[in-house]
Amino acid sequence: MKMTSLKMKQILEERLSDSNYTTRFNREQDTLRIERKNTRQGVTIKLPNIIGKFNERGEQAIDELVDHILESLKIMNQSYQLKGNEKNIFPVIRSTSFPTETKSAEKLVYKDHTAETRIFYALDLGKSYRLVDETMLENESWTLKQIDEIATFNLRSLENDYKLDRVADNDFYFFAKQDGYDASRILNDSLLEEIEGKCKGEVAIAVPHQDVLIIADIQNKTGYDILAQITMKFFTEGRIPITSLPFIYEEKKLTPIFILAKNKPEN
Incomplete structure (x- = not known):
């Protein structure tokens, strides 16, 4: 039986049936909003993305989503300190369209990155994380520079395993550790320089969604087309999409590009 948005909505509502939560279905945007009744804080799920994962992985995809939702709703009702948790602070990449404040009007701490991306900061809580807001920063008397240095230092401590695929004489390096910071590895200058040397x-370089970083060694014109197709596919399937535009990496700088089919891209 084919899975539809309405069926997926019903499955999630049954799995999340709790007197503390309320759900709201947006038929036009094909989303399901789950909120805490007392605070109205919550998460919004894009149903087509979940259906795609369900078709690939079955019930496991729903189990993981429900765990993520419950954990996210849990942390929204708690306060956290940064001091004492310095080793658990990491940078996260988001699109420039990502909200810069929470539903409760708390301003998030962020830093500009490229024309397509921004850097936010996350306090890792194990199964999930909490984005750092200005109040959390002010409570510790920290500056943006301080938290950026802490987060960047921690990022360099992460393992950088990758899978290498060769397609039409072009090499593609895929970083997908599934630790929540795959796309963040685009901020690891030493990693980028290491791969560039190969x-x-x-x-x-592409960061289509939070859970993947793609570095491509483009050796012919076909490579650009392949990268564009891969990036768009990942972008449409990712739980937290970032950008469908790849970047040219040159002299330690990232320049967003739009790839025209069968042609070398123009900036």
């Missing part, structure tokens, strides 16, 4: 052609 490349024979032009280096392009």
